[in-house]
Amino acid sequence: MLTLIGNEWLKLRTTRGPWILLAVQLALITLGAAGPLSNMPLDQAATATGAVAHVGLTSLVALMLGILVVAGEYRHKTITDTYLGTPRRSRVVVAKLAVATTAGAGFAVLGAGLSLIVTWGWLTAAGHTMPWSDAELWRTVAGDVAWNAAFAAIGVGIGALVRNLAVAVAGSLAWLALVEGIVGQVAGRDVTRYLPFSAGTALGRLPASIADGLPQWGAATLLAGYAVLFASAAVAFTARRDVA
Amino acid sequence: MASIDISVRGLSKHFGPVRAVHDLTFDVPAGQVTGFLGPNGAGKTTTLRMMLGLVGPTAGQALICGRAYADLPQPRRAVGAVLEATGFHPARRGRDHLRIAAHTAGLPTARVEEVLDDVGLSDAAGRRVGGYSLGMRQRLGLATALLGDPQVLVLDEPANGLDPAGMAWLRDLLRERAATGRTVIVSSHVLSEIAQTADRVVIVARGRLTFDGPLADLHTRDGSLEDAFLRLTTDHDDPAAAAAVR
Numbered sequence: 001m002l003t004l005i006g007n008e009w010l011k012l013r014t015t016r017g018p019w020i021l022l023a024v025q026l027a028l029i030t031l032g033a034a035g036p037l038s039n040m041p042l043d044q045a046a047t048a049t050g051a052v053a054h055v056g057l058t059s060l061v062a063l064m065l066g067i068l069v070v071a072g073e074y075r076h077k078t079i080t081d082t083y084l085g086t087p088r089r090s091r092v093v094v095a096k097l098a099v100a101t102t103a104g105a106g107f108a109v110l111g112a113g114l115s116l117i118v119t120w121g122w123l124t125a126a127g128h129t130m131p132w133s134d135a136e137l138w139r140t141v142a143g144d145v146a147w148n149a150a151f152a153a154i155g156v157g158i159g160a161l162v163r164n165l166a167v168a169v170a171g172s173l174a175w176l177a178l179v180e181g182i183v184g185q186v187a188g189r190d191v192t193r194y195l196p197f198s199a200g201t202a203l204g205r206l207p208a209s210i211a212d213g214l215p216q217w218g219a220a221t222l223l224a225g226y227a228v229l230f231a232s233a234a235v236a237f238t239a240r241r242d243v244a
Numbered sequence: 245m246a247s248i249d250i251s252v253r254g255l256s257k258h259f260g261p262v263r264a265v266h267d268l269t270f271d272v273p274a275g276q277v278t279g280f281l282g283p284n285g286a287g288k289t290t291t292l293r294m295m296l297g298l299v300g301p302t303a304g305q306a307l308i309c310g311r312a313y314a315d316l317p318q319p320r321r322a323v324g325a326v327l328e329a330t331g332f333h334p335a336r337r338g339r340d341h342l343r344i345a346a347h348t349a350g351l352p353t354a355r356v357e358e359v360l361d362d363v364g365l366s367d368a369a370g371r372r373v374g375g376y377s378l379g380m381r382q383r384l385g386l387a388t389a390l391l392g393d394p395q396v397l398v399l400d401e402p403a404n405g406l407d408p409a410g411m412a413w414l415r416d417l418l419r420e421r422a423a424t425g426r427t428v429i430v431s432s433h434v435l436s437e438i439a440q441t442a443d444r445v446v447i448v449a450r451g452r453l454t455f456d457g458p459l460a461d462l463h464t465r466d467g468s469l470e471d472a473f474l475r476l477t478t479d480h481d482d483p484a485a486a487a488a489v490r
């Protein structure tokens with residue numbers, strides 16, 4: 001299994017997609033931090049937390065990474081070679097889950113580091129102090145990293161189930177941008193807070209979700225459940241389907 | 245009697261009402277080059293993919309060295325396969341593609357340089373595959389197949405994209421593998437492509453076996469090779485096609 005995980009990591013780093021995603025993620029995190037820092041009072045801890053919380057929103061990038069790890073192989077037909085080398089397909093999917101989740105979390109840790117440095121630099125330059133000992137700041141950072149990891153795992157599941165890269169990316173973006181919102185208008189917040197993106201915002205402590213979202217631990221459990229559900233479906237489906 | 249490395253028994257694949265492959269039974273002996281022939285859509289690729297565990301059969305089985313592909317302890321060391329020239333990530337370098345395949349099979353990195361040299365891609369190995377010609381991709385595919393120095397070589401339409409020099413090189417490679425007791429099965433829809441290389445031929449048409457034997461037998465039975473091939477692959481229920489053969 002370790003060989004397979006090493007192999008998936010080798011595949012990931014020998015293409016450009018993951019590094020482009022990381023660059024996009026870091027750029028978004030930096031830009032995102034600039035918003036609250038230029039609009040909110042710098043003497044309040046909530047400003048720093050709000051700046052860092054953008055790390056959680058870039059879990060969209062982690063979702064794309066997860067999708068890419070599987071559907072990218074179908075897109076370029078390298079999946080044939082992968083299964084020729086490892087005919088036990090469920091092992092391949094498990095290795096992909098491990099690598100995508102770790103990369104999703106790792107990229108988020110890098111993003112969080114960058115975000116904290118930017119925020120600290122901004123506050124220091126303006127003559128304020130960084131609220132390093134604020135518990136909410138670290139809760140947010142931890143939640144954001146977990147949100148990224150969970151979305152990377154869900155991405156692997158979606159990629160394995162859909163297999164078509166363009167459809168998987170467009171479908172999951174439409175879900176996040178559109179479907180959860182429409183469901184919210186029809187069924188109300190009591191329902192939407194249990195959907196993946198809303199659960200993510202609660203896990204990542206996005207300011208908007210703190211009032212009426214799930215508690216952070218509840219959101220973490222729910223999102224882990226979604227990840228396990230998608231991953232199990234991915235393993236089950238992948239074993240059966242033909243690779244044409 | 246040569247040993248049998250690939251044995252196909254009652255192999256079928258039906259897609260709804262379409263019988264892509266139907267009740268196929270044949271053996272591929274070691275020490276020979278076996279041509280796997282048939283017109284486009286005859287079920288060749290589906291059959292090869294079933295042999296390699298990529299497509300699940302509706303009925304029957306295909307065994308390689310006595311086992312289903314998925315049960316081979318070291319698949320890359322037992323079987324090398326070239327299935328399609330497009331199976332590469334365009335942004336990945338040729339060498340990295342081979343490193344990944346070697347890594348799964350537990351083969352040393354030195355082996356990557358050896359096969360690159362074997363197929364004449366050493367100079368291009370540091371370039372991204374997106375910039376490769378079709379012939380270079382075929383060579384990279386062959387290099388991947390040769391990595392584990394496998395007993396069995398399975399090639400699906402390997403001649404596509406190869407220039408005449410590449411074809412001659414491939415012929416020599418296949419003959420050499422067979423001469424050292426390996427098994428080679430190579431598919432094609434053009435008989436002339438493999439007439440100089442193959443010892444035996446297995447011919448399929450519309451998913452069914454129509455001929456299985458030494459290439460020489462095909463000769464004596466039906467006059468010219470090309471006539472025999474056409475006769476064996478033509479749908480005689482189709483008057484226009486049947487008239488063309490007569």
